[in-house]
Amino acid sequence: xxxxxxxxxxxxxxxxxxxxxxxxxxxxxxxxxxxxxxxxxxxxxxxxxxxxxxxxxxxxxxxxxxxxxxxxxxxxxxxxxxxxxxxxxxxxxxxxxxxxxxxxxxxxxxxxxxxxxxxxxxxxxxxxxxxxxxxxxxxxxxxxxxxxxxxxxxxxxxxxxxxxxxxxxxxxxxxxxxxxxxxxxxxxxxxxxxxxxxxxxxxxxxxxxxxxxxxxxxxxxxxxxxxxxxxxxxxxxxxxxxxxxxxxxxxxxxxxxxxxxxxxxxxxxxxxxxxxxxxxxxxxxxxxxxxxxxxxxxxxxxxxxxxxxxxxxxxxxxxxxxxxxxxxxxxxxx
Numbered sequence: 001x002x003x004x005x006x007x008x009x010x011x012x013x014x015x016x017x018x019x020x021x022x023x024x025x026x027x028x029x030x031x032x033x034x035x036x037x038x039x040x041x042x043x044x045x046x047x048x049x050x051x052x053x054x055x056x057x058x059x060x061x062x063x064x065x066x067x068x069x070x071x072x073x074x075x076x077x078x079x080x081x082x083x084x085x086x087x088x089x090x091x092x093x094x095x096x097x098x099x100x101x102x103x104x105x106x107x108x109x110x111x112x113x114x115x116x117x118x119x120x121x122x123x124x125x126x127x128x129x130x131x132x133x134x135x136x137x138x139x140x141x142x143x144x145x146x147x148x149x150x151x152x153x154x155x156x157x158x159x160x161x162x163x164x165x166x167x168x169x170x171x172x173x174x175x176x177x178x179x180x181x182x183x184x185x186x187x188x189x190x191x192x193x194x195x196x197x198x199x200x201x202x203x204x205x206x207x208x209x210x211x212x213x214x215x216x217x218x219x220x221x222x223x224x225x226x227x228x229x230x231x232x233x234x235x236x237x238x239x240x241x242x243x244x245x246x247x248x249x250x251x252x253x254x255x256x257x258x259x260x261x262x263x264x265x266x267x268x269x270x271x272x273x274x275x276x277x278x279x280x281x282x283x284x285x286x287x288x289x290x291x292x293x294x295x296x297x298x299x300x301x302x303x304x305x306x307x308x309x310x311x312x313x314x315x316x317x318x319x320x321x322x323x324x325x326x327x328x329x330x331x332x333x334x
């Protein structure tokens with residue numbers, strides 16, 4: 001009996017049809033709009049994808065200049081490293097970031113953006129589950145309620161950690177090429193993707209460490225400290241910008257300026273973050289039910305609470321509670 005030839009270890013799609021390419025990527029990532037700058041002229045699409053322990057490894061090329069409008073990513077981070085060309089990200093207020101020979105992108109789930117791929121751009125991309133990214137961040141900073149820093153989604157590949165990211169991504173590409181040529185799956189259990197993610201976490205700590213390290217806290221004005229104290233004491237009550245401005249002893253505009261300058265956020269976004277962190281702390285300790293935890297911190301709409309919690313922590317509140325009940329564990333204060 002003749003031996004049956006092995007199929008490819010993971011799919012590789014090539015086509016010159018923009019609609020077909022968009023539909024394929026909508027299934028692989030999330031539904032999105034795609035526009036070709038010059039119609040289908042020069043469009044030469046290639047997409048290779050393979051499962052890795054943290055999500056998926058991808059190589060993507062459009063050939064022509066295209067504009068991608070996904071809204072937000074939803075439940076995953078995307079690490080994008082150009083092999084050629086680059087990608088420009090923009091939002092409602094203008095340019096956000098740009099990748100190139102010495103710059104990669106690390107796009108968070110909640111960022112609303114449009115990306116424009118330059119003609120001939122080819123990228124290695126890691127689609128990384130939010131829960132996996134956040135778990136490694138929590139381990140790195142020792143706080144299970146901490147979010148990744150809100151920062152421009154660029155990685156400088158000329159820094160020591162950036163250089164390591166580039167080298168390990170190149171090794172992942174080589175591993176993928178060996179898998180294709182040998183028609184075997186080498187990526188579903190590769191340790192390289194986890195090493196890349198840990199190095200991205202280390203990069204973020206290196207770049208933003210002075211503002212994150214509790215041993216070197218940012219010096220805050222007294223009126224902002226008063227406002228933050230009111231927030232911590234009143235998470236279960238209705239809080240308004242006017243109330244917080246009064247606590248700070250200034251106008252609402254000056255309050256917004258304080259939060260922007262010292263915390264890189266807005267007053268009510270900070271309130272939401274602290275409420276969610278408090279809820280997570282309670283859920284991790286096994287307190288429930290979920291609706292009761294949400295109501296205790298002033299979030300009375302269970303559906304909205306669940307959505308906001310998922311965006312921040314990459315899992316549903318019920319999943320956090322179930323894991324805590326199955327295996328209670330200690331939680332560092334945050």
